[in-house]
Amino acid sequence: MQQGAAAGVAAQTQSRILSVANVTKVFNGDLVALSGMSLDVNRGDFVSLLGPSGCGKSTALRLISGLMHPTSGAIRWDGGKGQGDLGVVFQEPTLMPWATVAQNVWLPFRLRGKTYNAVKDEVLETLRLVGLEKFLNAYPRELSGGMKMRVAIARALVTRPRLILMDEPFAALDEITRHKLNNDLLDLKAKIGCTIIFVTHSVFESVFLSNRIVVMAARPGRVIHELTVDQGYPRDEEYRTSPEYAAYCRSASAALHDAIGEHA
Amino acid sequence: MTLAEPAEQAVTQIVDAEELRRARARRREKIGKWVLPTIVVILTLYFWDRICVWNEIPHYILPRPGLVFQTLINDWPILFDALLVTLQITLMALTVAVLGGVGLAVLFTQSKFIEMSFFPYAVILQVTPIVSIAPLIFIYVDSKIAGLLLCAWIVAFFPILSNTTLGLNSADHNLRDLFKIYGATRWQRLRFLQLPSALPYFLGGLRIAGGLALIGSVVAEYVAGTGGIGSGLAFTILEAGYRLNIPRMFAALFLIAATGVAIFAGLSFLSHMLLRKWHESALKRET
The missing domain is CATH 1.10.3720.10 (MetI-like)
Known part of the structure; x- marks a missing residue:
């Protein structure tokens, strides 16, 4: 926790891009999905929301994405939220099956009225980043699960958003693909310098990817711990097998255990 | 390596009985899809014609095909x-x-x-x-x-x-x-x-x-x-x-x-x- 405080001070010097201030969301008048959540997200952060199901992590993401509005509290974008400031990746790849890979990646621009030719370079460049430049004319059904997820990531990245929200994007993939995509995600983040909020229920994934882990508990959904993973990037397979990684996993597990144990 | 090669060759050529059966069934189905309805139509027309002739049905009741x-x-x-x-x-x-x-x-x-x-x-x-x-x-x-x-x-x-x-x-x-x-x-x-x-x-x-x-x-x-x-x-x-x-x-x-x-x-x-x-x-x- 000492390390956490130090990193927190360091984070203060960075610019904040989003603040979630005491946000509560109540469904149907009595189901408290999220209670008093506060979170400041700084430029370049990789924040993981970690917790059991029902802890409100997906609700938090939907609130930040603007799909829902808080019952009380506020979500503020520093400098205002502009078009293309936000990218999202869901648990499912959520691609349009009738459109090619390139057309799927074009979508965020298309919805802003840009023709394909006007943004062709961005689309191709982003597909190159995720390693799918050869598949731009393929249809989603021709791709494997991991490749579909890469297309979804490319679509989220194509507008070079300030913030990317990811809702358990790799949960449905096999372990090998998942590791590969974890590594690639960190590479991508380093290349384009975006900020990511990542929902997961995997301790190992959160420790590998993030510099901040927000541990949440259920009934009512709320934040109970925040851990800092004070380990620089790039992180690679060496980090995955290091004693530091194991130590962070242990403390994250303990925090998660707290979250589950309270109601178990 | 020398041992493995003939073995691999053999593997590519092995078509087991089940595969053979499946291939035959596929072929049969492909032909049957066209041939069977055609046979039914021909038989229907033939018996329609024959029934008219055998029973001497006049053409203003049932004409021959x-x-x-x-x-x-x-x-x-x-x-x-x-x-x-x-x-x-x-x-x-x-x-x-x-x-x-x-x-x-x-x-x-x-x-x-x-x-x-x-x-x-x-x-x-x-x-x-x-x-x-x-x-x-x-x-x-x-x-x-x-x-x-x-x-x-x-x-x-x-x-x-x-x-x-x-x-x-x-x-x-x-x-x-x-x-x-x-x-x-x-x-x-x-x-x-x-x-x-x-x-x-x-x-x-x-x-x-x-x-x-x-x-x-x-x-x-x-x-x-x-x-x-x-x-x-x-x-x-x-x-x-x-x-x-x-x-x-x-x-x-x-x-x-x-x-x-x-x-x-x-x-x-x-x-x-x-x-x-x-x-x-x-x-x-x-x-």
């Missing part, structure tokens, strides 16, 4: 004109049904209130038998063509409406969220998300509507009755019946059935061409 075929050729000018009329009504009704069905479906998905207000009437229109509405229609509508068109449209538009509505509403939920997050307008959501999602459903409805438009136009013509200009195949059948010209009845009947099959085949082909790139229904699968 050869005579029907001959009538088809001899009466071709009359039959062809009638076919054109029926075909024209059917295709026009189908076109109007597509415009009306898709238009209403889009309207319904844009406003829940419009759907709540009008959907029950679409159902009532559908479940009321066309034969019972047609006489009224011909009382109020002066133009015979317009009356026929109206009848055929009433029958054909419902499957398009209900299927397209279903399709527009079954766009992937996450994709809807995504469109919302990216600030899509109502029009963009319709154009880029809902219409493509609805396409397979619409095409399914279209195939049903094609057959129904033909049925609608034929039934309406039976009700409309009187001949004169613009008489289709149904009237040809009625008229031939009055004159006990049974072979011509059969010939006209054959043309109606052939038209129905042609419409179905055409629409199936259209559906395949539009969906073959992405939709499950049009994909070839390896077992």
Whole structure:
């Protein structure tokens, strides 16, 4: 926790891009999905929301994405939220099956009225980043699960958003693909310098990817711990097998255990 | 390495008994799909002909298939004109049904209130038998063509409406969220998300509507009755019946059935061409 405080001070010097201030969301008048959540997200952060199901992590993401509005509290974008400031990746790849890979990646621009030719370079460049430049004319059904997820990531990245929200994007993939995509995600983040909020229920994934882990508990959904993973990037397979990684996993597990144990 | 190579060779050539059986079954199925119906048709025609001869059935009761075929050729000018009329009504009704069905479906998905207000009437229109509405229609509508068109449209538009509505509403939920997050307008959501999602459903409805438009136009013509200009195949059948010209009845009947099959085949082909790139229904699968 000492390390956490130090990193927190360091984070203060960075610019904040989003603040979630005491946000509560109540469904149907009595189901408290999220209670008093506060979170400041700084430029370049990789924040993981970690917790059991029902802890409100997906609700938090939907609130930040603007799909829902808080019952009380506020979500503020520093400098205002502009078009293309936000990218999202869901648990499912959520691609349009009738459109090619390139057309799927074009979508965020298309919805802003840009023709394909006007943004062709961005689309191709982003597909190159995720390693799918050869598949731009393929249809989603021709791709494997991991490749579909890469297309979804490319679509989220194509507008070079300030913030990317990811809702358990790799949960449905096999372990090998998942590791590969974890590594690639960190590479991508380093290349384009975006900020990511990542929902997961995997301790190992959160420790590998993030510099901040927000541990949440259920009934009512709320934040109970925040851990800092004070380990620089790039992180690679060496980090995955290091004693530091194991130590962070242990403390994250303990925090998660707290979250589950309270109601178990 | 030297040991492994012959072994690999052997593996590629091994086709086990099960695979052989499956390959044989596939081949049989492929041939049978064409050969079996053909044999059935030939046998049917043969026994039809023989039964007429054995029982000395007169041609004004049951004509032999050869005579029907001959009538088809001899009466071709009359039959062809009638076919054109029926075909024209059917295709026009189908076109109007597509415009009306898709238009209403889009309207319904844009406003829940419009759907709540009008959907029950679409159902009532559908479940009321066309034969019972047609006489009224011909009382109020002066133009015979317009009356026929109206009848055929009433029958054909419902499957398009209900299927397209279903399709527009079954766009992937996450994709809807995504469109919302990216600030899509109502029009963009319709154009880029809902219409493509609805396409397979619409095409399914279209195939049903094609057959129904033909049925609608034929039934309406039976009700409309009187001949004169613009008489289709149904009237040809009625008229031939009055004159006990049974072979011509059969010939006209054959043309109606052939038209129905042609419409179905055409629409199936259209559906395949539009969906073959992405939709499950049009994909070839390896077992």
